[in-house]
Amino acid sequence: MKFITDRTYARELLETANQLNPGPWYKHSLNVANAAEYIVIEMTKKGLHLDCDIAYNAGILHDIGRYKGFTKSVIHSYDGYKFMDELGYQGNAIVCVTHSFPNENKDIETAADWTIVPPYMKEKLVEVLKVNSNYDWYNKVITLCDALADENGFTTLEKRFISVGLRHGTDSNTAIRWKGFYEIKEEIEILIGKSIYELLPGIELSIYAKMEY
């Protein structure tokens, strides 16, 4: 699986995408990358063979599909997948999809609002999820970090979930999605022997930050 390892190149792709569609997603992507690096460094200390550059760049590029403009639901995942796949980086392309599906390929039908997704996009996304049903550590870490960072910095899962819920609403499947994030968090915390929050400098500031809604 080919990932971008050159940070300068990954950053250039993000800068160009942000010029096409400037928004808070740019800083969010940088913060997701930083969170991923902190977590992966700790995981390597426990003996896992993971590459910090791969994790960092996967964070930088996970929302790259936003270059197309504001799109609801998982359409940005599809656009990101196509973009990275055409550049030849399948690993990064897959992360663009998996981070929107914290429950891996379980409950695909209820994992997104498919009513606003064109059938050919859904078909591709489902195919990618089925082929990559067991997320590797990079996919798990970026999925989790997507919920641990907003445009202002690091944040607790709870604060992020409520903020997203206030802005976009919740439905009967929201709790299933939330559980997916907690499962990944727990799995990593068992491995590193500490809370993930201990790894993210300044995360406590998110408690005092104004809730975005």
Ligand SMILES: [Fe+2]
């Ligand atoms: Fe994101």
